[in-house]
Amino acid sequence: MPQPNQEKLDAFLGKMVGDLGAIATGAGVVLGDRLGLYTAMREGGKMTAAELAARTGTQERLVREWLSGQAAAGYIEYEEMTDRFYLSPEQELVFADEDSPAFMAGAFEVLSALWLDEEKVSQAFRSGKGVAWHEHSACLFRGTERFFRPGYNANLIESWLPSLDGVIEKLELGAEVADVGCGHGASTILMARAFPRSRFVGFDYHGPSIERARKAAEEAGVSGNTRFEVASAKAYPGTYDLVAFFDCLHDMGDPEGAAAHVHVSLKPDGTWMIVEPFAHDHLSANLNPVGRVYYAASTFVCTPASLSQEVGLGLGAQAGEAKLRQVVTSGGFTRFRRAAETPFNIVLEARP
Missing domain, CATH: 3.40.50.150 (Vaccinia Virus protein VP39)
Structure with a gap:
């Protein structure tokens, strides 16, 4: 068995850290969308964690942790001098404007169904019987509408x-x-x-x-x-x-x-x-970021259906x-x- 190249291994591990961060932050997107945190930030402008918590009826300590993670991902902005967080105009279009052609929060809702229904899909891999659309978690149905509508x-x-x-x-x-x-x-x-x-x-x-x-x-x-x-x-x-x-x-x-x-x-x-x-x-022409998302959805939803x-x-x-x-x-x-x-x-x- 050939020995791994250390530089390539380090680069691949770096990619893994990025991918793990994206997965973890994705759960945060679903949470922020569900709690109305993005919408409140769009309406309120630059806000401290306490201000956002008060505006949304949520717990300040948890809100601050969410804000910090979103800022680390580059999904929201942080102003160090005032300890405030805010959405850039581009981030607003992606996370807080359902009518925007760039709105993506619904996509994260769809992808949450992949994790929730993994056991059903695992069984389908073994049995070959598939997983019907109606057998999936309800977030798939709502998320699909919100993902495709823009x-x-x-x-x-x-x-x-x-x-x-x-x-x-x-x-x-x-x-x-x-x-x-x-x-x-x-x-x-x-x-x-x-x-x-x-x-x-x-x-x-x-x-x-x-x-x-x-x-x-x-x-x-x-x-x-x-x-x-x-x-x-x-x-x-x-x-x-x-x-x-x-x-x-x-x-x-x-x-x-x-x-x-x-x-x-x-x-x-x-x-x-x-x-x-x-x-x-x-296949070779589909090995790109869009294909990556679609093949994942196809593995867990489309082909089993x-x-x-x-x-x-x-x-x-x-x-x-x-x-x-x-x-x-x-x-x-x-x-x-x-x-x-x-x-x-x-x-x-x-x-x-």
């Missing part, structure tokens, strides 16, 4: 939908739209607000998510042109001008069966919009465009193209 807010109306041939014109005139795998309905509600003449229905097999989506639609004032129903991707009813799948096709046990159902549910000139996590077709269902194809969150093309065309679609992309998503357009 990207949808930034891109869906302004760039993704306009990248599809003729879809904006239909939506402005009044179209029938299905949002399949809608979760808490963030994408559905966003489209319904932008196109009040169109009619939207969100489908998801997860009943609690549908209940939350219905409440969200009421709160957003879009109940008049929006409804949510419990149905699977292979059995939802209706005929549509546009069917949308947001970050969910790869989670399905039988995505080819879902593609076939989309095909029969579309009008002859209809469009299927598929939004998926960004990935290249080959697929394996828990019928067929259990197990595409995973880093399937890539070539595999997705095979899935889509197997359902009967003859036209397929990449319509748009961001560092985190690819947007695919399929036509009958």
Whole structure:
């Protein structure tokens, strides 16, 4: 066995310290988000630990320890002369502004589910039976909505939908739209607000998510042109001008069966919009920071979810465009193209 190179070992251990710090600080992000500490800092400006504790109804000694850890991570700023802590404008966008396209607190909430559900995933590794979406901790459902919503807010109306041939014109005139795998309905509600003449229905097999989506639609004032129903991707009813799948096709046990159902549910000139996590077709091209996050989520959530269902194809969150093309065309679609992309998503357009 070759002897380790000491310089490389030291560098690798340095990387481990950084990674351990990120993991530990991540728990602090979830805590600060849940207690409203970031929001209070955004509203209150530069604050001592005592001031932040008083503003949030929390315990000063614990708040100071949290602030210190966040400052050590570079997630908040510390002013030594006044012993005060504050958020920079950039940090505010990431941790305290849910409408910001840079908001990331929801991502930490998603990743907390990986730790909470590790035992279930361990069992799935041994049995091969997978872990269904509904079997995960509830923080996954809420965190997923909060993680994806900023990207949808930034891109869906302004760039993704306009990248599809003729879809904006239909939506402005009044179209029938299905949002399949809608979760808490963030994408559905966003489209319904932008196109009040169109009619939207969100489908998801997860009943609690549908209940939350219905409440969200009421709160957003879009109940008049929006409804949510419990149905699977292979059995939802209706005929549509546009069917949308947001970050969910790869989670399905039988995505080819879902593609076939989309095909029969579309009008002859209809469009299927598929939004998926960004990935290249080959592993080596995905060995980067974004791929690192997506492979982790795919290991603990996406692939086990697929394996828990019928067929259990197990595409995973880093399937890539070539595999997705095979899935889509197997359902009967003859036209397929990449319509748009961001560092985190690819947007695919399929036509009958």
